[in-house]
Amino acid sequence: MTFLPKPKLHHPELPTNAIGLTRRDYEGAISTLCAGCGHDSISAAIIRACFELALPPHRIAKLSGIGCSSKTPTYFLGQAHGFNSVHGRMPSVLTGANLANRDLIYLGVSGDGDSASIGLGQFAHALRRGVNMVYVVENNGVYGLTKGQFSATSDRGSKSKKGAVNADSPIDLAGLALELGASFVARSFSGDREQLVSLLKAALLHPGAAIIDCISPCVAFNNHAGSTKSYDYVRHHNEAVNRIEVITGREPIAVDYAPGTTVAVTQHDGTVLRLRKLAADYDIEDRSAAINFLESRRREGEIATGLLYVEPGAEDLHTHLGTLETPLNALDEAALCPGADALAAINAALR
Amino acid sequence: MPQPLASVNDFVVKFANVNGSGSASANRLFARAIQRMGIPATPRNIFPSNIQGLPTWYEVRVSEAGHLGARGGVDLMVAMNPQTWDQDVAAIDAGGYLFFDSTRPIPRSRLREDITLLGLPLTEICNRAYADPRERQLFKNIIYIGALAALLELEIPVVETLLAEQFKGKEKLIAANLHALHLGRDEARAHLPCPIGLTLRRSDGVGDRIFIDGNSAAALGAVYGGATVAAWYPITPSTSVAEAFERYCRRTRIDPATGKNRFAIVQAEDELAAIGMVIGAAWNGARAFTATSGPGISLMQEFLGLAYFAEIPAVIFDVQRGGPSTGMPTRTQQADVLLCAYASHGDTKHVLLFPQDPAESFAFGATAFDLAERLQTPVFVMLDLDIGMNERLCAPFAWDPARRYDRGKVMGFDELESGRDFGRYLDLDEDGIPWRTYPGAHPTRGAFFTRGSSKDRYARYTEAGAAYADNMQRLALKFETARGLVPRPLRHDAPEGSRLGVIYYGSTSPAMDEAADLLAARGTAVDRLRIRAFPFHDDVVAFIREHETVFVVEQNRDAQLRSLLLIEAEIDPARLKRVLHYDGTPITARFIAEAIAEHVALSRIAPLRKATP
Incomplete structure (x- = not known):
């Protein structure tokens, strides 16, 4: 953690993206998290993903709950509006924001306490409604700001820094998201930046509820021997099912892989997700297989990462509700107020 | 016989x-x-x-x-x-x-x-x-x-x-x-x-009045007031607000060109999510509301504090029922007054509107959105089961075709582009109300971080005592500004005037009006003041000052509006007499008249001079 103000000077030859912005234009205030915190790597990955996709930063709304993870939206996308809401309730605030303006990109940032404990209900319902968003859980298995209590994603048998052993079953947020009908479910690791950046890019382009459960070690309270969310543990047990490339239509497909090792998923809105399979017979569009796979990996003590499931024809909440294409917050009296004559007719029918 | x-x-x-x-x-x-x-x-x-x-x-x-x-x-x-x-x-x-x-x-x-x-x-x-x-x-x-x-x-x-x-x-x-x-x-x-x-004999006493329930009227008010997002959780006696909103929207808010909806209604998983969605939508520039009852308000407390402190508009229709706890879900009370006035932890105060009937439920239902956006704060429309779920004759709904929504202080692209200084919590107009921007308004200006934690005038996180106190004082000033914007109380004096005053609100109104007639027939004249909003207008204090004894008539056990008057207007408690009806049935004219007559009779027991035989 540092109190030094972040310099605003740019290197004159910093590369720019398709809308003429440099990566620095996607940064935020300087982080106040602990040095080495996995969450900072996730912030960096978000910056890179948005830069590489050339998203206009101000057209992203970043929302969070409460906790270390939920502080991070301050540290990226400084030109985007942010909303640090209340503990466990980011999903409802994001849902409301999305209803008001369907034209923005919604990035929800949460933690394991925020999403798996106090906010499990809202986590579940936002996913089952198909809110068009990227929901990132920065999952460290521990309450950081209150100094080291177990969270609901801590594995049974995992040891706290003070030596206590967790006896409760963990909640697997990716597994739960699959059950709940999320149309894009991924797991990643903050220590695997390449994987995380490509998953974030794919999630940002997914026209539905996209969740990334990102294991993100807490260097202060959960990075010791005996923890199953430490850098060492996750590095040794990370089992990626695929590597992903995101094709937005502008770029030609650059790399050729051997036939049968890649699969292309064309989404509802035309974007193509190209996956390089690492597990040969893994079917990215089979929800129940994904659930079984997660369970089998869990039994082996492995952590399955990568894009676990995607529903190519995913539709979002607005489609279900039949909302106008024009954002609701852009409608004026003429579009909203039925007027005095209509009221006279309503009065007449009430006599 | x-x-x-x-x-x-x-x-x-x-x-x-x-x-x-x-x-x-x-x-x-x-x-x-x-x-x-x-x-x-x-x-x-x-x-x-x-x-x-x-x-x-x-x-x-x-x-x-x-x-x-x-x-x-x-x-x-x-x-x-x-x-x-x-x-x-x-x-x-x-x-x-x-x-x-x-x-x-x-x-x-x-x-x-x-x-x-x-x-x-x-x-x-x-x-x-x-x-x-x-x-x-x-x-x-x-x-x-x-x-x-x-x-x-x-x-x-x-x-x-x-x-x-x-x-x-x-x-x-x-x-x-x-x-x-x-x-x-x-x-x-x-x-x-x-x-x-x-x-029964044919008469012309109904005139052009309409017949409708308060919940439908409030919902129609929300349609006219420009609400586009409704998030709610079913609870008696408020459910029909959301249902009526949907019904009226289907009639008046379908885009003719595309057949698509100019509204979004979500039945949330609970009241916490409902108010969260309202706050998210309002933060993003849509007019949004929820409808609930006492138990729902209890659940919404944390979010209401956020909306107060982060200054986000929200409209809440509270159709009150008998409390506490599950209480009497299908009976009426005015027992959420203090809960709503001071909802959430810390120093908070909220704007309350008290409609007396469906006509005012419509009017306040629309006005609440103007007030919420002007003041950037939650506004409660305090119905109750008696108004909300019963059909009532009332004045026909009225809408001025020239009326425009008051969207409050919002800086758009042009103002930001012109270089006008934007600080989310700057008090540029010295009325306590800051300017806001909607997300996505400008590529490089006007973005800020909304939070429930303490912040300075540029929305930057701070725990500095002076900045915190400065913000809290501005919020208090904003509440003073609200006093001048909310509906004024309405006063009806007895023809000759009276030393007795009566304060009442909401669904008590028609029974009180009849009680005044009953009392007048018995030779006791009363002046009446119907409170229509909190914060209280100066007229309320003046009315209390002008009367020797003031009765506060309400439908709860603890005289909640009286308490609010004592706290907020610093009234001598001895001046305000309680007239309380709280068995879950609507207060009656006879009950009020008898309670006041009894008090008057008791106070005449010890006359200053001997009565002539």
């Missing part, structure tokens, strides 16, 4: 029924028919938290003078529920009337000597006329309406017209209902002393 009650166009009829027996629509038909004769009539549905089987009552107040509140007492009881027979018979005023099903003999011990008995063998009549059990049940209701028409001289053609309107296009049903209606009328004429002392 006392003289049987005699009155034209001024009495109370109460129906005692079994829930789920189809009685409510028959009873409504009765009330509507009286209104169509031009006589003001107000129904009140007193129902249990139950779908079928428990006792339910339907009271119709007939008042040529236009009193729409509950009066108290019963002149004619239509006793159709054996479960509640004894209490229903006991409720009748001396000299009153009891209409009942005399198919089975009723022992004298369960009847009264001081009332007129009007027994008709309804079950027997139905069994004779209908074979199907469901028809026997449904048409029994119409048969007693026919009998009542004969007893009270309710014009049969008016009832016939209403039935024809109700079953338009279903000719078979119309014929069947007319048959039952005539059957009841003829049986009553043949066997009962028609008419009784209570009669």
